[in-house]
Amino acid sequence: MTEITAPKSSLTSGEFTDEIREQLKYTQGVTPEQATAADVYVATAAAVRRHLVDSWMKTQHDMVNGDTKAVGYLSAEFLMGKQLENALLNAGLTEQFEGAMKELGFDTKDVIDAEYEPGLGNGGLGRLAACYIDSLASIGVPAFGYGIRYQYGIFKQEFDENGKQIETPDYWLVNEEPWGHVDYNRDQRVNFGGEVVEENGKRVWKPAWAVRAVPCDYMVPGYKSGRVNTLRLWTAKSYDEFDLLTFNKSDYLDAVIPKVEAENISKILYPEDSTPQGKKLRLEQQYFFVSASIHDAIRVFYPGEKNPDLTTLPNKIVFQLNDTHPVIGIPELMRVLIDEYGYDWDTAWSITNKTFNYTCHTLLPEALEVWPASLIGELLPRHLEIIKKINEQFMSELKAKGVADDQIERMRIYTDGKDASVRMAYLATYGGSYVNGVAELHSELLKDVTLKDFSSVYPDKFTNVTNGVTPRRFIKLANPRMSDLITEGLGTDAWLSDLEQLKGLIPLADDPEFVKKFAAVKQANKNDFAAFAKRKYGFDIDPNTMFNTMIKRLHEYKRQALKILAVIATYADIKSGKVDPDTLVPRTVFFGAKAAPGYYLAKQTIQLINNVARVINNDPATKGKLHVYFPWNYNIELAQNLIPATDLDEQISQAGKEASGTGNMKFALNGALTVGTLDGANVEIRERVGAENFFLFGMTEPEVSALYAKGYDTKGLSREYYEKDPQLKQAIDMVADGTFSNGDKDTYKDLVNDWLNKDYFMTLADFRAYMDIQAEIEETYRDPMKWARMAVLNVANSGYFSSDRSIEDYLERIWHTGALK
């Protein structure tokens, strides 16, 4: 075998400059004098790719020819963020790039900023997939990320003059996209519709239509591993350009309908909670990428074989199902094995069972996908037959195990009857080897509540892998100053691929010199963010205030409402003279959040936050003491800029609702202190950083359950909290009386109604505890050395939350494979 090509760190800046010049000349067709920052970005990307190609090919070769099992990470979302800086870092070309930009007369920042951020994910789930493929490559595990190359990613968010969210399409492919390599020669045919007929005693699927799945490959370079994996995103193409007969009759638009319909499949990323109308297209998307990926894996691992021995498939690749979106892959592999390769049912089942595992990402029942059987039957009639048969086999297996009839009935994968449906989470749990939750608390609740019936029959299937984030992007790139300080403190930068080494900072928390430097880094980051926000949003932010941040998707369970009610309460106290503003720690509150376009209460909350910001920021009474900013279009770029500048982050979801969270990890690793509930990974973060370095408040999950049992949401108990707490009452009354809607009392009436009559996520019940913890936060913040020391300890003890550790856990507990030799 040939040697692994290590990153060519021996390359000089001069040589790299020449390579960029060559790309500018031969690919862009411009001279360095004519080139814009965008040209230089494209040329640099092309130059970096050239440096990765050898390692990429070598990795693929070793993957197919070695005896290490590969990982196929099937995910409907990959929220990658901008690629250039990350690729330079992992390829070991950062310094050469900086030198080259000097030589060419470009600002590195302008060139990096010229990249358009691809938004092929909604939030945490998509970002997790991106962190995991980074870690897989960095550890040296051969892997494919498999997904969809949506033409339009998550919408671009703007606010109108009333503070309402406006969604505009995010056409990320406006300009040249230099990273993807479209490979028309490795396409796959994906069939849909039609019927199943009996032929020679066999069930044969006669599909009605097909789309062409064309892969676009992105190199995924590992950090200092010399390995480069592949993110393979599929685009849907029509086999027919247009119908010439129709075209000749001058029905030009009708002629392209089949093409448009086929290509719609990879047109747009769905928001988290889809509308029923969108369901069909969503199922088409899921089947499209999963079917193409399974066939692709067989092509890759059995090159050129007409009759491959697919009983060895589980030794070649293991598929991880990132939530329920790719679960249709289970009946699809069954179908491929039986119908396309002639295996009997039992052999096919054994292969399928060993090949798949399922990660559950939620506890919210509405997020566990259930498909109408009629829809599956219409699009995938053969799969529906297979699902029914899997269900029958499952029922008999349960009966044989002596499971009670009522429990068996509850566990049905396929529910009979008029509204027959297919429960994808159940199919995944039965059809794969392992099921994991994404934080300890979440995995426990999965076993004890959501999938209790399953864990009682198959206890060994259930395991936990706590989420993680990549330290390369979320520490090194996002926070270069702190990274340098850590390296200085530890005397090495090896922590970047072994994050537990951050523990070496623990003694430095008692070194005043180090703590002072740490505080100075935070201040410099805050100054930077103020400048960034001025440039990008026109905000005038005072960097000498506490930066208090809540950035995440807008959802009722995450409780942005709790935060904004607390802000309103403080504002009201200042206005009424109850609180002297000079006694408060000056604070700047940041929100960043997109709401799903059809999610009404979430959109009202956005409007409320914007108008609270407008009123407070224009009121002389709070000037310099309390300000609220809502930078629009929260994305990875904003996360990378705001997290390192944050003093206090908000992780205030209702206990038992946030599966894990990964934002919380990014903040702890960047030296922000957290105010949070005992929810998701907060529990484990607090355990590690120490209870004394975490601002805990609010009900626990058992307390939440007990309050539901009393009828909190059904009997309108929230109103009692409102009546009994004057501060809460005043805050809600101000929302209702038009203070934040130019006197209009109707603007937020549905939001107020919900708070007072339902409040399913118990915002009102946790309000008092949330206000009470603020005194402790303020007292701590007044002692800058104490605060900074706590921040150092947060960083030092959060190494566990590296996605490298998560991947090691997957390798050990679920995938049973490892790095290439």
Ligand SMILES: *Cc1c(COP(=O)(O)O)cnc(C)c1O
């Ligand atoms: C990390 C991240 C998320 C997830 O945040 P949570 O607070 O865990 O919900 C969402 N969106 C972006 C852009 C992120 O970087």
